[in-house]
Amino acid sequence: MSDRSEAEAIVYQEARLLDLGDWDAWLALYAEDCEYWVPTAPDQTDPKHQVSLFYEDRVLMETRIRRLRHPAAHSLVIPIRTSRVISGVTVAEADGEITAMSSFLMLEQHGERQRMFGGLLTHRLSQEEDGLRIRSKRVDLTNCDTTHEVIEIFI
Amino acid sequence: MQAPSPNGHDDIAELIRPAAVHRRVYTDPEIFALERERLFGRAWLYVGHESQVANKGDFFTTELAGQPVIMVRHSDGAVHVLFNRCGHRGAKVVGERSGRTQAFVCSYHAWSFDTDGTLRHVPAHEGPRAGDFDMRDPCFSMRKLPRCESYRGFVFASLAAEGPDLRSYLGGVLARIDDMVNRAPDDELEVAGGCHKIVQNSNWKIFLENTHDGLHPMSTHKSSIDASRRQGRTLTGPPPFALNVIMANNQTLENMDKLSVHAFDWGHSYMAGFRNPRGEDDVFKEYVAALEAKKGAKRAEEILSINCHNAVFYPNASVQPSFLQMRVIFPISVDRTRIEMWFFRLKGAPEALFERTITYANVVHSPSSLIRPDDVASYDRIQAGLAADGGDWVGQHRDLDRDEILNDGRRSSAISDLSMRNQYRAWLRFMSEDQAA
Numbered sequence: 001m002s003d004r005s006e007a008e009a010i011v012y013q014e015a016r017l018l019d020l021g022d023w024d025a026w027l028a029l030y031a032e033d034c035e036y037w038v039p040t041a042p043d044q045t046d047p048k049h050q051v052s053l054f055y056e057d058r059v060l061m062e063t064r065i066r067r068l069r070h071p072a073a074h075s076l077v078i079p080i081r082t083s084r085v086i087s088g089v090t091v092a093e094a095d096g097e098i099t100a101m102s103s104f105l106m107l108e109q110h111g112e113r114q115r116m117f118g119g120l121l122t123h124r125l126s127q128e129e130d131g132l133r134i135r136s137k138r139v140d141l142t143n144c145d146t147t148h149e150v151i152e153i154f155i
Numbered sequence: 156m157q158a159p160s161p162n163g164h165d166d167i168a169e170l171i172r173p174a175a176v177h178r179r180v181y182t183d184p185e186i187f188a189l190e191r192e193r194l195f196g197r198a199w200l201y202v203g204h205e206s207q208v209a210n211k212g213d214f215f216t217t218e219l220a221g222q223p224v225i226m227v228r229h230s231d232g233a234v235h236v237l238f239n240r241c242g243h244r245g246a247k248v249v250g251e252r253s254g255r256t257q258a259f260v261c262s263y264h265a266w267s268f269d270t271d272g273t274l275r276h277v278p279a280h281e282g283p284r285a286g287d288f289d290m291r292d293p294c295f296s297m298r299k300l301p302r303c304e305s306y307r308g309f310v311f312a313s314l315a316a317e318g319p320d321l322r323s324y325l326g327g328v329l330a331r332i333d334d335m336v337n338r339a340p341d342d343e344l345e346v347a348g349g350c351h352k353i354v355q356n357s358n359w360k361i362f363l364e365n366t367h368d369g370l371h372p373m374s375t376h377k378s379s380i381d382a383s384r385r386q387g388r389t390l391t392g393p394p395p396f397a398l399n400v401i402m403a404n405n406q407t408l409e410n411m412d413k414l415s416v417h418a419f420d421w422g423h424s425y426m427a428g429f430r431n432p433r434g435e436d437d438v439f440k441e442y443v444a445a446l447e448a449k450k451g452a453k454r455a456e457e458i459l460s461i462n463c464h465n466a467v468f469y470p471n472a473s474v475q476p477s478f479l480q481m482r483v484i485f486p487i488s489v490d491r492t493r494i495e496m497w498f499f500r501l502k503g504a505p506e507a508l509f510e511r512t513i514t515y516a517n518v519v520h521s522p523s524s525l526i527r528p529d530d531v532a533s534y535d536r537i538q539a540g541l542a543a544d545g546g547d548w549v550g551q552h553r554d555l556d557r558d559e560i561l562n563d564g565r566r567s568s569a570i571s572d573l574s575m576r577n578q579y580r581a582w583l584r585f586m587s588e589d590q591a592a
Contacts, residue, residue: 038523040349048510051349051498054523059386060397066382067525073378075528147352147493148522150531 006132007091007100007125014123014134015084015104018154023065026154027058031126031133034058038139038155053144053151061154068152078111080153086121098125098132106155117155118142171583174552174576178541181358181549187489194470194585195220197315198421199324201472201483202226202236204497205308206345207253212270215253218485219471220314223247224300225259229271236303236312237272242295259297272297307336308344319421327563328423331466334476337458340449340503344479348513351496351520353527357534359470359486362494363578365530366465366473367426369411369569370553372404375533379525380405396434396511397518401525403430414464414569417561422469422581424574428462432477438507445504467574469581478515490538496520551575 010029017026038053047055056064067073089102105118122138139155170177170186180186200219207215208228215226216239223239225248241248241261248261248268258275259268267276274296280288288295302313304321309332311321322329336344355362365371373380383401387394394402406429414427433439446455465475473482479499486492498516500509519526541549554571567573 040351049348049506049513051351051513051516051521053521055517059390059395062389063382063386063398063401064525066385067378070378070381072381073529074375075532147354149354149356150528151523152528 003093003098003127003132004091007098007123008089010125010132010134011089011100011102011121011123012086014137015086019082019084021068023068027061027065029134030058030061031128031135032058034061034134035136036061036154037136038141038144040144042140042144044144053141053148054139054155064154075150075152080108080110082109082153083107096127098127099123100125108153113149115149119144167586168583171579172548174555174572175548175550176579178547178549180579180582181360181538182489182541184489187358187486189586190486190582191220194582195314195486197313197318197585198470199302199304199311199313199318199321199468200470201468201481202303202310202312204344204346204499205234205305205310206343208234210255212255212257213253214249214256214259214270216249216251217483219300219312221486222314224312225249225297226310227270230269231271233271234303234305234310235271236300236310237297238300240297241266242268242274242297243277248297268297272299307332324421325419325423325468326421327417327419328425328466328468331425331463331474331476334458334461334463335474335479335499338446338476338479338504339501340445341501343502344499345502346497347500347509348498348516351516351522352493353496353520353522354487354491354493355531355534356491357531357538358489359484359492360578360582361534361537362484362492363467363470363473364575365534366467367416367424367569367574369406369414369416369426370408371530371533372406372411373408375529376404376526378529382525397514400430400515400518404526408570411569415566416569416571416574417564417566418558418573418577419564420581421584422578423467424469424577425466426464426569426574428464428477430462430464430477432462433459434511438505438511441505442501442508449503467578469578479512480516480520482520551579 014026014029036054036056037047040051040053044050084104084106087103089100091098091100100123102121104121105116108115119139119141123134124136125132126135170180203215203217203226208226211228211230213228217224225237225239227235227237229235239247239249243261243264243266246261246263248259265278266274269275274290277290280290300312300314301316304311306321306329336342379401383398387398387402414429416424416426418424443455463476465473467473471484481497483495484492498512518524551572554567558565558567558573565573
């Protein structure tokens with residue numbers, strides 16, 4: 001099914017574009033009306049009445065990108081570098097909605113600090129005019145409910 | 156010149172000048188250890204909110220001065236704060252963050268305690284083999300902290316048996332708790348929405364000194380201010396609440412100078428607000444209607460007119476009353492600090508209003524906040540820079556001797572260093588060896 005391989009390709013491509021820091025190309029993978037969610041609890045169902053590590057619509061995603069590019073972002077005088085590994089992509093289709101799930105590990109280096117994030121990605125995809133786009137991305141981190149240092153890059 | 160050692164009253168006093176503090180207060184592990192004993196060991200510390208233990212048997216575990224404690228609702232309705240420590244071999248009894256129980260049972264030898272810490276059952280203790288063991292002896296219980304008091308649901312405890320009562324201790328800053336609770340149509344708050352948890356590689360006092368720092372937003376937060384303003388200009392309608400929260404940091408020094416800071420004994424203070432806590436949307440209007448229905452239009456307007464940016468309950472808590480946010484400080488070491496952020500629902504307000512509190516929480520207090528990384532970069536740089544022998548003294552001189560003296564404290568502008576000098580006045584009072592709290 002071409003949709004299935006296209007869905008898998010988007011998951012890998014998204015990871016690569018984030019690692020490259022190619023924000024414009026990355027955002028172009030997302031539908032206009034999109035959502036980016038990293039919950040603070042496993043099985044969290046409610047982003048409106050429970051806090052989240054990230055809960056952003058396109059407006060906030062674009063604002064984050066503007067800050068990442070800003071010359072006066074003091075925390076970024078030393079840039080952040082990431083490397084992601086995606087594995088075990090499964091694609092399901094139900095009621096016209098395509099969902100891709102995958103496991104990931106993300107290595108992040110910021111100056112001398114190295115840290116790792118990992119968990120489960122859920123991409124909900126929709127068929128737009130020019131191909132599949134990401135409607136929503138949910139990141140269930142293994143360390144969703146622990147104490148974190150600041151996080152600046154999309155996970 | 157030899158720097159003063161921290162042993163004894165006079166040496167501690169040498170670390171604090173009227174308009175500067177010695178850098179060792181931020182960098183010396185011995186001073187950190189002394190703070191645990193004399194400051195956190197004597198002050199009233201915020202523990203949690205009564206709504207976190209709403210039902211009999213509910214418990215919530217946390218740390219005070221690095222010691223594990225449990226806040227629990229006993230069967231008679233009273234709230235106790237116990238040391239999380241078995242009376243037998245000293246094991247931490249409760250492992251979970253929170254829950255409900257009829258008894259605390261230690262996993263090691265099954266010693267069983269009532270929820271007020273009283274030892275109730277010890278397996279196989281009868282007879283001569285137990286020696287002089289008397290299980291009624293309070294030394295075998297899960298002991299309560301020496302003092303525990305609550306103000307309008309906010310529970311505080313102290314590791315010291317002596318000292319001013321909670322109301323005397325908090326003084327003028329108590330009004331900021333009233334500010335929060337009065338906003339609820341039902342005059343009650345409820346902790347809700349989870350908790351943000353962040354760790355910073357800097358001394359806890361650097362964070363507290365930033366709370367009323369009106370000088371820093373324009374420069375520190377330039378990247379997030381510019382990003383949110385430019386984003387706002389691309390939108391056809393008004394900016395969403397989240398963007399307005401970020402943009403509001405764009406305050407000129409002239410604007411900040413017009414905002415006041417009030418400082419009180421024991422290190423507390425509050426600062427006037429620069430973000431608009433009122434909404435123009437239907438949800439906020441529904442909330443105002445609910446508030447007016449319970450309290451009348453005049454009283455509702457009085458309550459809603461108060462705009463406080465934040466308040467410090469020295470030494471371990473800070474609230475943002477208009478947006479129902481609370482920060483609790485957990486110093487880990489001299490250069491590492493953990494902060495938990497908790498949020499409140501206004502009882503009697505429409506549930507949709509709570510969504511504003513959660514949005515604010517994510518934008519400002521999430522580890523991924525666009526605002527936070529630039530603050531943390533500053534704190535990290537202070538901690539790193541102070542390691543350099545480029546000067547022993549850290550200045551707090553702005554508007555020195557220009558404080559307005561009030562009946563219950565002092566007032567100055569949000570670009571003065573009043574709140575910092577006020578915190579160190581309290582610090583010195585606690586840290587001086589021969590003074591009881």
